Amino acid sequence: MRIILAATPATGHLNPILAAARVLVAQGHEVALTTASAFRAKVEATGARFVPLPPGADMDLSDTAGLFPERANLQPGLPQLAFDFKHFFIDPIPAQFAGLERLLADFPADAILADTMFGGCLPFLLGARARRPAIATLGVSSLLTRRRDRAPVGMGLPPASDEITVIRYANMAAEVNMVLLDPLRLQVDAVLKALGAQSLPMPYIEALVGLPDLFLQPSVPAFDFPCMELPPNLHFIGALPTSPGEPLPADLAAAIGAGRRVVLVTQGTVANHDLGQLIGPTVQALAGRDDVLLLIATGGRPLEAIPHPLPANALAAAFLPFDALMPHLDLFVTNGGHGGVTQAVTHGVPLVTAGTSEDKREVNARVGWSGVGLDLRTDAPSVAQLRDAIASVLDDPAYRRRAQAMAQAFAGYDAATLLCDLLEQTVRAHPVS
Template identity: 45%
Template sequence: MKALLVSTPAMGHLHPLLGVGRMLISGGHEVVGLSSSFLQNRIESIGARFRSFVPAADIDTRDISTLFPELVQLSPGPDQLRLILQRAFVEFMLPQYESVRQTLQEFPADVILGDHLMCGVLPLLLGPRAQRPPIALLGTTYLISSRDDGAPGDAGAPLATSNQQRSDYAALARKYDEIVFRPVGDELNEYLGGIGIAPLHMNLYDAMVELPDAYLQLTVPSFEFPRRELPRSVRFVGPLPITPNQAPVPSWVHELDGSRKVVLVTQGTLTNNDFGELVLPTLAALADQPDILVMVTTGGRPREALPGPLPANVRVAEYLPFEWAMSKIDAFVTNGGYGSLNQALSFGVPVVTAGTVADRGDVGARVAWSGVGINLATNAPTSDALRSAVLRVLDEPAYRSKAAAFASEAQRIDTRSEVLRILDSLVSSGRQQQVGRSSARRKTAEAG
C-alpha cells in the first residue's frame, strides 16, 4: 500500500497521523508525509518520506501570535472561532489542494489520510470519485458532526437533558451559524467556485466527517455523545497506542514508590507559552499536599521556564515517556488536548480538564458527561478550584471507576489492526472500482 499522509501544520493534527504512519511502515507499507517544511524532521523520524506544501501553504505555526496576530486579540467564542477556521484552515485550502495534486503525480497513493480539518482534500472529495484515491480522515478531536440536541460545534455545550436546553441550543446554533459557519462556508464556496467545483451545501464540520470514505474517530464509543444515527463514514478505532521510548525515564523515578499519590499536569507542546494558565495554578493548589507528588512536563521548554522556587512535592521534566508516566499516575490535569486525554483514560486514569479555546470546551463537556473526570470549563482555573477537583478525582471512587470502564472498552479495540483493516478495505475497494472502470472503457472501445 502507498499511503499519503497530509496534515494541517500543527503538532496536534500531525501527531496522530504519525502514529498511523508508524503502523503502516511497520507493516511494510510505503508512506509519504505532506505538510509544512518545519515539520520535515518529525515526519522523517518515523521513516516516511517528506514532501512540502507549495510556498503559499508552507506556513510555520509555532508562533501563532505572530502568524495570526488578530486571533490572540479575541476572547474565546464565535468570533475567534470564525477567524481560526478562516485564517488557519479555509484560506490555505487551495494551495494545500495543489500540493496534494502535485504529490500524487510523483507518488500515486493508494489512499490519502488526513487530519479532521485538512481542507486541502475537500476539492477532491467534492470532485469526481473516479479521479481520486480513497480518502480517510482522522478524528483527532471530539466528533465534530452535528449533534442530536442541536448544539453547535466548539461551543463547549453539555449534552442537553431538557426541552429548555434544546431550545437554548437552537438559538445558540443560529448565532453560530450567523457568526461562524455561514461566513466560513461562503468563503469556502468562493474558493471552490474559482476552480469549477459546485458549492458545498453543509457546514464545514459536517462535511469533514460525512464526505470522506472513512472517518476514524480516535476514542471509544462511550466517550462520545450518543446520536440516533452516526454518519456512515464514522468508525470508532480507540485511542492511538502510545509510541514507546520517546523520552528517557527521569532521574527521580525512585520517588514513585507508591507512598504518595501521583498527579501529572501538562499544557502540551503547543499551548505552553504561559504556564500561568494551568501548570502554575496546579502547583500552587497542591503545594500543601505532602501526600501527593506532582509531575510536570514542560512540553520541550527548559526547566527554567517555570519560575521558582517550586513546591517541594513537584518534579519537572521537559518530556516524559508517556507509556511509563501513565502507568504511574493517579490523576491527570490537562488543558484538554484530545490525544493525551484519551491516552490517560486508556490507562484508567481520571482527569481534570480546564480549557475552552476552540475544541477544548467540547472535549471537557465529554469528560463531565462520561463521568471520567471533572471539567472546570475555564481557561483560567483558580488554585482553589483545581485543588478541589484534583482531590475529588483522587478520593471519590466513581471517577476512577468510570475511567477504568473506558480503559476496558479501549482494550477491546485492537486499534492498530482496526485502522489497518479499514485502510486495506478502502484500498481494495478503490482498486476494484479502477478495474471496473477500465473494463467498462474497454467494452465501450470494442463496441465502437
C-alpha cells in the first residue's frame, strides 16, 4: 500500500505516528509522513519519506511558550483547553488540508493515517467521497468519546456510580458544552465552510473519533472506563512498539544495579516550563532516602531549571532512555503524558500522577480508577502529598500487582499486526475512486 501519515507537530502526537511509520515501512509499505520541518530527522530515521507541512501549519508545538507566550497567563482547565484547541488544532486546518491535497497529487495514496487532532483530514471526510482515499486516525490520548454516564469531555471524572452523580455530570457537561464545545464547533464549521466542506454532523470532539473510516486506539479496554460509548469504526490495538532507543549509559546502569528502589520523575516535554510543579517537590520528598535512587528527566529543559539542589540519591538528565529504564523502575512519577503512562503500564510499573493541563486530567483519572497508581489531581502537589503518595505506592504491593495485570492485558494485543491488517481491510472497503 501507499500510505500518507500526518502528525500534529507535538511530541505526544508525533511519537505514535512515528511508531506506525516504523511498522508500516518494515512491512514493505510505501510511506510518506508530513509534519513540521523540525522533525525531519526523526521522520527520516523511520525510513519514511519526509514531507514538511506548509506555512501556517509548520510549527514546533514543543515550544508552546515561545509560539504563544500569552498561554502562560491561562489557568489549566476550560480557558486553556479553548486556547489550545483553537491555536494548536483548528487554526492550522486550512494549511494542513492544502498540504495533504498537494501531497496526494504527487503521491496518490491508498490511505491517510493521521493523529486524532490533525484536523486537515476533516475537509476530506466532509467533502466528496470520490476525492479522497481511505482515512484512518490514530489515538494519541485517552478516548474522548461520549459517555453513558453523561460526564463532560476533558474533566477526568471517574465513572458515575449512582444516579445523583449522573445528574451532576450532566449539569457539568452542559456548562462545558456552552463554554468550550459549542464555540469550538462553530469555529470548525466556519473553517470547513471556507474550504467548501460540509458542517460537522456531530460535536467536534466526537467527530474526530467518529468520522474517519477507521479509528485505532493504541490502548486496551481494561485501561479505559467501561462507560465509554464506542463507535463501530473504533478498534483497540494495544501499545505500538517503541523505537529501540539508546541503551542505559554505564554509570546509570551501575547506579540502578546498586540494589535501591528506582523512581523516575518527569514533567514531559510540554508542561515543563516550571519544574517546580512536580520535579522540584519530588526531589524534596525523596531527599535523604538512602533506599531510593531518584532519576530525573527534564524533557529537554536545562538541569539548572530544577529549583532545588540535587541530593546524593538523585541523577538528572535532559532526556533518559525510557524504554531501557522501564524494566528497572519501581515507580514512575509523572504529570500524565499519555505516551509515558502507556509505557509504564505496559511494563507493569505503578505510577503517581499529578497533572491537569492538556489531556492529563483524562489520562490520570484512568491511572487512579484502574488502580495502577495514585492520581493527585493537581498540577502542583506539595512535598508532603508526594512523600505520602510515593510511600504508599512503593510499600503497597497491590499497585504493582494491578500494574502487572494491566501489562498482561496489553500483552494480549499485537499492535503492529492489528495496525496493518485493519488498515488493509479499510482500504479494501474504501477504495480510491
